């Protein structure tokens with residue numbers, strides 16, 4: 171098994187917090203050079219220093235992923251600093267709570283724009299470059315168990331993640347011939363900024379008690395699968411939607 175990423179360059183979106191920050195560190199520790207993309211310049215600088223302190227090479231790339239016109243320039247910046255991108259982690263995501271009857275067109279567009287439209291155009295930008303390089307590549311989409319089951323009160327989030335799952339398989343089929351593997355990690359509930367407020371409420375605590383293991387998953391629970399999907403060890407794995415949920419959806 172070869173999980174070594176030395177000589178590879180990864181581009182991670184939403185890398186300034188939560189899972190994205192963790193993914194950037196894990197890939198760096200496996201030897202990859204990392205382009206961290208995000209909206210918050212100060213936080214980008216912090217994560218860059220963290221990765222450099224681990225001995226990794228890192229480029230901070232300011233990017234709002236919903237600004238599709240800025241994606242190509244962001245890749246140029248990353249590749250200018252680190253060389254051709256061989257791994258894309260489509261991690262940036264968001265949610266808006268509310269029953270479907272209260273969802274505005276603005277809410278709908280915000281969730282789809284971030285969770286579905288942006289990953290599509292990030293993936294196509296990455297793939298065009300990977301195809302030109304002729305060395306294959308790895309695209310890892312961060313979906314959710316919400317791709318397969320209803321989470322009440324966040325219908326737009328669930329719809330966007332279900333779309334991301336099908337996008338994963340469609341692009342995997344289209345780019346199989348180029349040795350570009352496209353897979354999705356579908357995490358269960360892991361406490362991060364996206365859900366911290368909820369899990370501090372009484373209802374959130376009750377939800378945790380309803381899980382078979384009575385706990386949230388941890389960021390580190392995704393490390394192994396990320397390395398598998400980013401590395402040569404996953405040569406024949408493409409179009410897979412892999413759940414890591416600590417039994418929460420069973």
Ligand code: NAI
Nearest residue numbers: 184187188189234235261262263314357359360362363364
């Ligand atoms: P988070 O809120 O800490 O991280 C999301 C990141 O995406 C943040 O850094 C945020 O600034 C960034 N982001 C959002 N919109 C952006 C935009 N327009 N441009 C650039 N960056 C943007 O939450 P978390 O949990 O780390 O989420 C990461 C991914 O994991 C998301 O796609 C989320 O849907 C997914 N996920 C999270 C789960 C959890 O329980 N925490 C479970 C299943 C999936």
